[in-house]
Amino acid sequence: MSGSEHVTISPFISVETSDATAMVKLLGDWILDNAGQIDRDMHQVAVLCQGGAILDCSEIQELDTAGALLVRRYAQTVESAAPAILTGVLARHKNLLDVVSACPPPAPTQPDHDPWYIAVLYEMGESAFSFFRSAKNLLGFIGLVLSRLFGALFEPSRIRLVPLVHQLEVVGLKAMGIVGLISFLIGAVMVNQGAVQLAKFGADIFVIDMLGISHLRELGILLTAIIVAGRSGSSFTAQIGSMRLNEEVDAMSTLGMNTLDILVLPRLLAMLIALPLLGFYADVLGVFGGIMMAWFQLDITPANFIVYFRDVVSLDHFLAGILKAPFFAIVIVVSGCYHGLSVSGSAASLGIRTTRSVVQSIFLVIVLDAFFAVFFTSIGL
Amino acid sequence: MNNDRNKNIVIKVRGLKTEFGDHVIHNGLDLDVYRGEILGIVGGSGTGKSVLLKTIVGLNKQSEGSIEVNGRIQGTMTDEEDRKSRREWGVLFQDGALFTSLTVAQNVQVPLREHFDLPPDLMDCLSLNKITMAGLPLDAACKFPSDLSGGMRKRAALARALSLDPHILFLDEPTAGLDPIGASAFDALVMELRDSLGLTVFLVTHDLDTLSRTCDRVAVLGEQKILINAPLSEVVELDHPWVQDYFKGPRARAAGIKSKNVENGMQPVLA
Known part of the structure; x- marks a missing residue:
């Protein structure tokens, strides 16, 4: 690599690619209000960090659990290609980053849905059966x-x-x-x-x-x-x-x-x-x-x-x-x-x-x- | 004695009066809650513990008095300010009050959807994080509230209350109906969250174990006002018949709450 390249992606992230390992500075307020934008920026930055990254957290102002989660998520995204190292964590943020120690593994958040053509068939069968069942039950109830x-x-x-x-x-x-x-x-x-x-x-x-x-x-x-x-x-x-x-x-x-x-x-x-x-x-x-x-x-x-x-x-x-x-x-x-x-x-x-x-x-x-x-x-x- | 402690007041209630028709619940009630503390509210049935909680979060309208949360007087704010200030607190209702038609993860995402426009994968990630923080296994995320046990439902409700990263947590009888193991785990969870997230916790409870283990201060509701608001060791010395009955009964002794009177073998002086 030749020369140092300094890229400011957004108010929250700036990247220095002087080495094989990118130096990523995290800036500003990493809180839930900014989570949408930070998440979008992260995808851009990840491209620049193919050779691993050092995440410098020393200039983060405000941090909440959402922000801590984003830091972890970012580290994980980079880590899939190359090592990511977290440095400069401020004392007041340490606690939070300890609590949010990792990005949770993906898990289903809603029950599985059948494809629509099966769902239609399923519902037809289900309603036919439930019609007869409820007719029988209703007769019994009468x-x-x-x-x-x-x-x-x-x-x-x-x-x-x-x-x-x-x-x-x-x-x-x-x-x-x-x-x-x-x-x-x-x-x-x-x-x-x-x-x-x-x-x-x-x-x-x-x-x-x-x-x-x-x-x-x-x-x-x-x-x-x-x-x-x-x-x-x-x-x-x-x-x-x-x-x-x-x-x-x-x-x-x-x-x-x-x-x-x-x-x-x-x-x-x-x-x-x-x-x-x-x-x-x-x-x-x-x-x-x-x-x-x-x-x-x-x-x-x-x-x-x-x-x-x-x-x-x-x-x-x-x-x-x-x-x-x-x-x-x-x-x-x-x-x-x-x-x-x-x-x-x-x-x-x-x-x-x-x-x-x-x-x-x-x-x-x-x-x-x-x-x-x-x-x-x-x-x- | 603890006047020189940090007096960063988060919730300040002054001269509160609430009534339902002719029935006066609170009259001239004053209450301070300091930043970063766990305040336990106790009182006999019908003294209006839950009503106080609902009044502070704005579900009930007081007839007199003022309530300040984070220095802002409730009820005088514009709708937009009100909406913003609501983000700063999470409420755990007595029975969880989870939306029954949504899964646990979707329940946690409801406030996120309401206040922000986030990509679905980030929202899943955030909600799963809150679910693990509340001590639930990840496979609970796609379950419906009706498939969960009482303790898990409380934890799911706590995850939802935490989803906007509130600074103040209101808990209405969080350990009621839980077995002792579940209850003490929940107590530990609340303390851990307070320490790591710097929460202020407003805790309505009947559980003497919870009171003695978690609360920094205890406020006793009675006679339509706060009788005393002090650390537990001072509260048990208060010369008031209800307080004496409450903190010197067999259950209180079982919870390890001791007072000088009992230790010295003296009978409490009843007014």
């Missing part, structure tokens, strides 16, 4: 809950009155606002839109038939069930799920309390009572919305509306709607509680289970409704 429920009929002391009343308030009373508002608006919109279409045939009076039949048979109870599934089903899962995470459910079983009796039965009974009532209430408000809209838009007075309504809409239509309520109630409670009790491990699982419970209960409510529609038609109800 059986378990129903057997507890019928058992409770012969042993009424198992039914806890206070939680039942509390659930009735939460599930029924407090849902009246939103259920009423939505039913009212849907009833009004049905008349409003129906009247426009039927007026083309001069048959706008038939909006009353349309509203009565569609709302009482289908829409009233279906909308109520969907709102309640979103409102109460999700809260069942979240409540029971966070109790699972808190080990409260385990505590109950060790105290000899039946978790189904305590957590599921009051909710199921409350829902069995509240959902038909809410359905009836939704029917009333939907028809009321229709009456109002008919009055404003079609000049049909409420009295005329009701007289005509009584003639065309029979009790069967109402029954065909309200009969579905208990079945919807079971579906909502069972899927809410089942997913709540299946929560395990972390907060993420609680989120996944809550989503799944709501999606599943709404899906099942609509599927059941479709079955009932076909069934009622075929038996002529």
Whole structure:
């Protein structure tokens, strides 16, 4: 080598390549705030230090663990080619460099990921299996809950009155606002839109038939069930799920309390009572919305509306709607509680289970409704 | 007696009052924490040890009084200053409070990502360094918090608290729920970190072993204020019923805490 070459790479590093061994001066504050830049500079300098290096630490001002780690990391980078020597460590920095005595060997910091094509296949298989598994478990859970429920009929002391009343308030009373508002608006919109279409045939009076039949048979109870599934089903899962995470459910079983009796039965009974009532209430408000809209838009007075309504809409239509309520109630409670009790491990699982419970209960409510529609038609109800 | 010791005050609390509704937790509380010391906070359940910690780190708003950390009055800073000053402390919560959806290494990297823009390999290196410093094996780096034992979770949380190289470490019951071996290892770790990194440690604890082994000074919370803030040998002599009960019970004797009264076979004078 000929002559001395002095290169200042950055405010933190300057290199002197007079010898085969480069003399590297470390300058300034080697702290976390500058770590990004120092790390970038290091790669440049490493090229100049193929023949080994002496690292002079005497001009480092501030040093923290990140800086100490960078010094070690740098020494290691150089050392892969040639020896690196650390000199001039100040007394106040010695402690830190002793603590950070080496650059930690690389270790995985996140779990291994499969390649995407395998991940897709894996997820498809996994979700297919989990679908059948959860269908099986859900069926088993329904059986378990129903057997507890019928058992409770012969042993009424198992039914806890206070939680039942509390659930009735939460599930029924407090849902009246939103259920009423939505039913009212849907009833009004049905008349409003129906009247426009039927007026083309001069048959706008038939909006009353349309509203009565569609709302009482289908829409009233279906909308109520969907709102309640979103409102109460999700809260069942979240409540029971966070109790699972808190080990409260385990505590109950060790105290000899039946978790189904305590957590599921009051909710199921409350829902069995509240959902038909809410359905009836939704029917009333939907028809009321229709009456109002008919009055404003079609000049049909409420009295005329009701007289005509009584003639065309029979009790069967109402029954065909309200009969579905208990079945919807079971579906909502069972899927809410089942997913709540299946929560395990972390907060993420609680989120996944809550989503799944709501999606599943709404899906099942609509599927059941479709079955009932076909069934009622075929038996002529 | 120790007035001539270096009085470099890191945390200065004056006239602190905190209340929840009608319930007053602290009233007229003064507290000094010196640089480089390990200060233990003790007090009966419900005297507001954790509340004090949360108030100092700004998770709770006091209704009166001032809190100065490193000479800056908390609550009067701009958002940017506040963000910067937060870098200077690390907090270890009672149950670790690790993010459950992230691995240990990712947990340690969270503050780094939030404050800096660093290349991933450097970030991995930094986080692995902190993980080894906290006394965890390297293969714990890619595990999720739910796969770790209680003691390991505490260490992982400590690694996260250390990730921005703080000057002040707040520890909320770090040894609660650990077995004696794990607890004393954790004590040793805290002392070692204090010595090597020059940390100031604010330690809320119930563990008499931890108090006697690690703390330079002990502050006793009671009657809504700090009853005494002094080295343990002076605290045990304080003539206050709770302090006497606490430091002269069978557990205190087991932890090797001695006071003159007991040694001389005298009954403590209860007020």
